[in-house]
Amino acid sequence: MADSEPKETEALFALKDTFNNSFLNEHWNGLPCFENTSHWYGISCINGTVTGVVVENFRLSGVIKPDALFNLTNLEVISFMNNSISGNIMDFSYNPKLVSTDLSYNKFSGKIPPSLLSLNHLLNLQLESNNLSGTVPEFQQKSLRSFNVSYNNLEGPIPPFLQSIDPSSYQGNPKLCGFPTRQICIIDPTGVPANSPENQPEDSPQSKKKKKGFFKQSLVVAIFVLFDVIVLVLVSYLFFVYFKKTKSNKKSKEKNQETVTQERGREEERGELSFMEEGGGFSLEELLRASAEGLGKGSFGSCYKAMLEGGPCVVVKRMKDLNNFSREEFGNQVRGLAQLKHPNLLPILGYYYSKEEKLLLLPYAPHGNLYDRIHGYRDSIGRIRFKWRSRLSVAQGVARAMAFLHSDSNALPHGNLKSTNVLLSANDRPLVADYSLSPFLALPSAVHRMVAYKSPEYLHRRKISPKSDVWSFGYLLLELLTGKISAHSALPGTTGVDLPVWVNRAVREEWTAEIFDQEILGAAEGLVQMLRVAMSCCERSPEKRPEMEAVLAEVEEIVASEATDGAEEGESAGSSEVSFVGTSESSASWRRASVSEERDDE
Numbered sequence: 001m002a003d004s005e006p007k008e009t010e011a012l013f014a015l016k017d018t019f020n021n022s023f024l025n026e027h028w029n030g031l032p033c034f035e036n037t038s039h040w041y042g043i044s045c046i047n048g049t050v051t052g053v054v055v056e057n058f059r060l061s062g063v064i065k066p067d068a069l070f071n072l073t074n075l076e077v078i079s080f081m082n083n084s085i086s087g088n089i090m091d092f093s094y095n096p097k098l099v100s101t102d103l104s105y106n107k108f109s110g111k112i113p114p115s116l117l118s119l120n121h122l123l124n125l126q127l128e129s130n131n132l133s134g135t136v137p138e139f140q141q142k143s144l145r146s147f148n149v150s151y152n153n154l155e156g157p158i159p160p161f162l163q164s165i166d167p168s169s170y171q172g173n174p175k176l177c178g179f180p181t182r183q184i185c186i187i188d189p190t191g192v193p194a195n196s197p198e199n200q201p202e203d204s205p206q207s208k209k210k211k212k213g214f215f216k217q218s219l220v221v222a223i224f225v226l227f228d229v230i231v232l233v234l235v236s237y238l239f240f241v242y243f244k245k246t247k248s249n250k251k252s253k254e255k256n257q258e259t260v261t262q263e264r265g266r267e268e269e270r271g272e273l274s275f276m277e278e279g280g281g282f283s284l285e286e287l288l289r290a291s292a293e294g295l296g297k298g299s300f301g302s303c304y305k306a307m308l309e310g311g312p313c314v315v316v317k318r319m320k321d322l323n324n325f326s327r328e329e330f331g332n333q334v335r336g337l338a339q340l341k342h343p344n345l346l347p348i349l350g351y352y353y354s355k356e357e358k359l360l361l362l363p364y365a366p367h368g369n370l371y372d373r374i375h376g377y378r379d380s381i382g383r384i385r386f387k388w389r390s391r392l393s394v395a396q397g398v399a400r401a402m403a404f405l406h407s408d409s410n411a412l413p414h415g416n417l418k419s420t421n422v423l424l425s426a427n428d429r430p431l432v433a434d435y436s437l438s439p440f441l442a443l444p445s446a447v448h449r450m451v452a453y454k455s456p457e458y459l460h461r462r463k464i465s466p467k468s469d470v471w472s473f474g475y476l477l478l479e480l481l482t483g484k485i486s487a488h489s490a491l492p493g494t495t496g497v498d499l500p501v502w503v504n505r506a507v508r509e510e511w512t513a514e515i516f517d518q519e520i521l522g523a524a525e526g527l528v529q530m531l532r533v534a535m536s537c538c539e540r541s542p543e544k545r546p547e548m549e550a551v552l553a554e555v556e557e558i559v560a561s562e563a564t565d566g567a568e569e570g571e572s573a574g575s576s577e578v579s580f581v582g583t584s585e586s587s588a589s590w591r592r593a594s595v596s597e598e599r600d601d602e
């Protein structure tokens, strides 16, 4: 039996005193946790300890003490988003398990605390819209997926590790400089960015001299400009009478056109929610009232989970770098995608269109994405083993969805297949997301961030095709088989492994026992067969790669033979010799090292 920890309860009572909010005063009483059940609003519990404190949109005010979280040592999620909390940000030195910290839209001031740098599991850090000052610390955590410090008073250069983050995460800090902001960092000999305020000595002799020179230059320029203007006025006057009549006709035509354009513009500016199914289920007001949680930022925007009052959770995908679509064009594109219905494709619920903002509404996939399933919580007790059977079913589902997209009736490439775009439903059904979005994206910069545009055929011939998806599918299979982070799914600031190259090297150098993820070592023969399929998909030449339909047939065959073999996970294919005919570079054979069988008794 696991009851609340007294120290944690004390810490939460102290927070309650700080906020002195009538709702919390009334509801934060007694013990917060009993085993996995929380008795307090906004608190999450596991085994009687507090793992989450999420109190958003509450108008909480007060100054949180720096040591407020010291006794909440199992905290994984904290969010005080959209309140009015002031003072310095708390010290996180005793919260090593923190995964998500959202203090955005408050009145926090002072520096970003260095204790945040020691949080090795931190995925999400939202500090936007506060009064934070000082520089952006040197974050190095590879786990970091979402980071936002926009609209503060931060200054100085963006640390290299954070330069791959979207520029919008830094906007609203006029003194920040360096990539990806548009401000150049001018470093003076003391190493201090010259664009920082202390480096602008107004009355220094050098600056006075500069000002004088500048005045002289400006005077000369002004004289030339004045002369040009006089000549221009004279010439214009001569032509004025001649063009007068034609001009007046043209003007009236333009005016008519302007009125039509203005009318259209006003229409475009008005935001509107549209649903794919009649009724839709909620209004824009309800969506705006829903409490939201950031899921992460991708190459084409960010995703938020919105929890509608008494309704379902939906995901709002905020799209950026889009083509300049009118409302009608955007709606047609979304409807086209929504018509693609398949059990392994994430459906589209609806969209929002306004001049400034375009959003896609998607169902929330409660079991997260495949990337986190493969790589999350490695080497930690929180890790749940990802069994070979489950990986097989993911491979099968994704292959089915891809074959469906490529089928004659659709003939639509995905373009951006990677493990963060494979989501898992409540019963772990794989759902391929973000499919066929390239028509939405502005060329060329946005499209080039998609996986298919990194394929060998695009690099050499500037051409992609459905075979580029087959190549991406091969990488995905290799990620499933090796448990290594693939170059396609690597997070911003990290590189990942070029998996086909790595596998070939492993085969050549005969350290093949290391190819497969330790978690599935000892699984049935299907492992090796699947590796062959993966490597054939990763052939450099698209002509040598199979069609998605053929890949699906092979995957289905492996799934079927595993089922009829009755091979349980943990039963080994032994130390049988297997020959591997993969890519042309790797037509090698290798002896699969005899593996120490790990019996799965889950």
Ligand SMILES: Nc1ncnc2c1ncn2[C@@H]1O[C@H](COP(=O)(O)OP(=O)(O)OP(=O)(O)O)[C@@H](O)[C@H]1O
Pocket (backbone or CB within 6 Å): 295, 296, 297, 298, 299, 300, 301, 302, 303, 315, 346, 362, 363, 364, 365, 366, 368, 369, 416, 420, 421, 423, 433, 434
């Ligand atoms: N419907 C959903 N349910 C649950 N999580 C989702 C959903 N849609 C997206 N996510 C998650 O939200 C995060 C951000 O997604 P997003 O699509 O913006 O970026 P991405 O998939 O990482 O990269 P890219 O923009 O290149 O596709 C990812 O971790 C993704 O897995």
